[in-house]
Amino acid sequence: MASRAQQAWNTLNNRQQTYMTVLYDHDQAVEAARAQDAAGGYFDDAPASMWRRIDVVGPGSKLTSVQRALARHDVRDDGAGSTLQALQRHGLIEVHDETVETRRGKSRTVQVTLTRAGRAAVRAGTQEPGRRRPGELSEYAWERLVKLWRADPGTVRIWGYNTEAALVTRPKEPYAEGKLGEYRITEAGREHYRSRWARYAKLFPAVAAPDPDGGPEPWPVELQRTLDRMKGAIEVADRVQWAAHRRMEEAHRDAGRRPSSQEGAADAEWHALLLEQAEVRAALALAHREQATTDAVVAIRRYAHAVCAAYTASVAGSPAAEDLTTAVVTAADAGQDHAKVKQPPLCGLHRVDTAVQEVYGTLAGTRTRKRPLPKQMQPGPRSVWRDFTDPPEHDLAVRRLLELARTVASYVDGGALRRELHPPAADAPVGASPRSPIG
Known part of the structure; x- marks a missing residue:
C-alpha cells in the first residue's frame, strides 16, 4: 500500500x-x-x-x-x-x-x-533519498571521512567547525585525530565507515566512496577519464574555431584598408602586396575555422553517443569492468558520423527522466514548445567586442545534441546515477555501532 x-x-x-x-x-x-x-x-x-x-x-x-x-x-x-x-x-x-x-x-x-x-x-x-537519521554524518562530513579512508594512513585537512565537530569532538570515540587542521582516520572512523558504507552510498550517491571490502568501483576511473577527454575535445575544437574566426576577421580588416592618395609607386606596390597577403590569410583562416567546426561537430557526436551509452549502462546496472569503458568508446566511434541518438531509457527517477526525456524530445522533434520563452529569456544578439564578432553557431540539430549530452552527463558523471539506482545492499542493521548525534 x-x-x-x-x-x-x-x-x-x-x-x-x-x-x-x-x-x-x-x-x-x-x-x-x-x-x-x-x-x-x-x-x-x-x-x-x-x-x-x-x-x-x-x-x-x-x-x-x-x-x-x-x-x-x-x-x-x-x-x-x-x-x-x-x-x-x-x-x-x-x-x-x-x-x-x-x-x-x-x-x-x-x-x-x-x-x-x-x-x-x-x-x-x-524517489529522492530519505533524510539522514541521528548518528549519521552530513554529506560533507561523509565526504571528508571518505577522503580520510582513502588517504589512510596519511592525513587530510578538515574545514569547518561543524565538520570538525562531527568527526572529532562529538563522537564518543573520535573518527579522526590530529592537529592544526590535518587529521588521520582512527579505528572508530574505520569501523563507522565499514558499518555505514552501504547506508551512506544510498543516502549520498554523489560521493564516490570505495567499497570497504575491496569490491570493484561502481564507476571505473578510466571510464570517467574517457568521458572527460571527449568533453575536452569539444572545448579544444571550440577554442580553435574562435581563434581562426578572430584571425579571419583581422585579415579581412587588413584587406579592406585603402592606400593613401599621397603614396608613391613603391608604397603603392608594397600596399598591394600586403593586401594580397591579407586575402591569403583570410582564406587560410576560413579554412581553419571550417575544419575546427567540423572537428567540433564530430566531437559533439562522439560525446553525446558516449554519455548516452554510459547512461544506459547506469540504468541497467552493468557491472563495473573494463568492458564498460570499451562499450562507451565503441558507441562513440560508431556514432561520430551520425546525429541521431537512441532514446535514453527511463530510469524511474522523476527529476532525471523529466530533464532527459524533455531534452531528447526537443532533439527528436517530438516535443515542441507551446509558447515561446519569455522575452527576458530570449537569446540576445551576437556579442561584439572591439569590433570582433562571435563565430557562426552550430546548426540547430547540433546545438540540441550538445544540450542532450550535457544534460545526460550531469547525471552520469562520477557514477552518481548508477550508485543512486543500484546502491549496495545494507547488510548491517541501521543502528550498527551507534554514536552520539552527528551534525
Whole structure:
C-alpha cells in the first residue's frame, strides 16, 4: 500500500508535479547553502518560516528563478495562479500573496513555503533519498571521512567547525585525530565507515566512496577519464574555431584598408602586396575555422553517443569492468558520423527522466514548445567586442545534441546515477555501532 506522501503525489496532475519539483529544488538549494555556510562557521539564526520562503512572483517585470525554471519546462503561470491555490488546498504549500510599494507604484509579490507534507510528497514521488537519521554524518562530513579512508594512513585537512565537530569532538570515540587542521582516520572512523558504507552510498550517491571490502568501483576511473577527454575535445575544437574566426576577421580588416592618395609607386606596390597577403590569410583562416567546426561537430557526436551509452549502462546496472569503458568508446566511434541518438531509457527517477526525456524530445522533434520563452529569456544578439564578432553557431540539430549530452552527463558523471539506482545492499542493521548525534 502506498504511503500517505506517495498518495498525495499521485493525486497531482503533471503541471502540479512540475511546480512541486521546481519548488522543492529551490527549497533544498537554500537548505544546502545554509548547511555549507554553517559548516564554514557562518551562522544565521533566521527562523525556517522566513528562509524557506521561495519567491515565485517578484515586483516588476523581472522573472524570478522559479518562473525561469517553469518556463524551461513550458509551464507558465501569471500571478499566484490556480495551480498554487490547488497545491495549497492539498496542504503541500503555503502561499504568501502580498502587495508592495515600488518606485513605479503598487506591485504584487507571491512567495511560497513548502510544508513538511509537501517535501515528503516530492521525495516519495521522485524517489529522492530519505533524510539522514541521528548518528549519521552530513554529506560533507561523509565526504571528508571518505577522503580520510582513502588517504589512510596519511592525513587530510578538515574545514569547518561543524565538520570538525562531527568527526572529532562529538563522537564518543573520535573518527579522526590530529592537529592544526590535518587529521588521520582512527579505528572508530574505520569501523563507522565499514558499518555505514552501504547506508551512506544510498543516502549520498554523489560521493564516490570505495567499497570497504575491496569490491570493484561502481564507476571505473578510466571510464570517467574517457568521458572527460571527449568533453575536452569539444572545448579544444571550440577554442580553435574562435581563434581562426578572430584571425579571419583581422585579415579581412587588413584587406579592406585603402592606400593613401599621397603614396608613391613603391608604397603603392608594397600596399598591394600586403593586401594580397591579407586575402591569403583570410582564406587560410576560413579554412581553419571550417575544419575546427567540423572537428567540433564530430566531437559533439562522439560525446553525446558516449554519455548516452554510459547512461544506459547506469540504468541497467552493468557491472563495473573494463568492458564498460570499451562499450562507451565503441558507441562513440560508431556514432561520430551520425546525429541521431537512441532514446535514453527511463530510469524511474522523476527529476532525471523529466530533464532527459524533455531534452531528447526537443532533439527528436517530438516535443515542441507551446509558447515561446519569455522575452527576458530570449537569446540576445551576437556579442561584439572591439569590433570582433562571435563565430557562426552550430546548426540547430547540433546545438540540441550538445544540450542532450550535457544534460545526460550531469547525471552520469562520477557514477552518481548508477550508485543512486543500484546502491549496495545494507547488510548491517541501521543502528550498527551507534554514536552520539552527528551534525
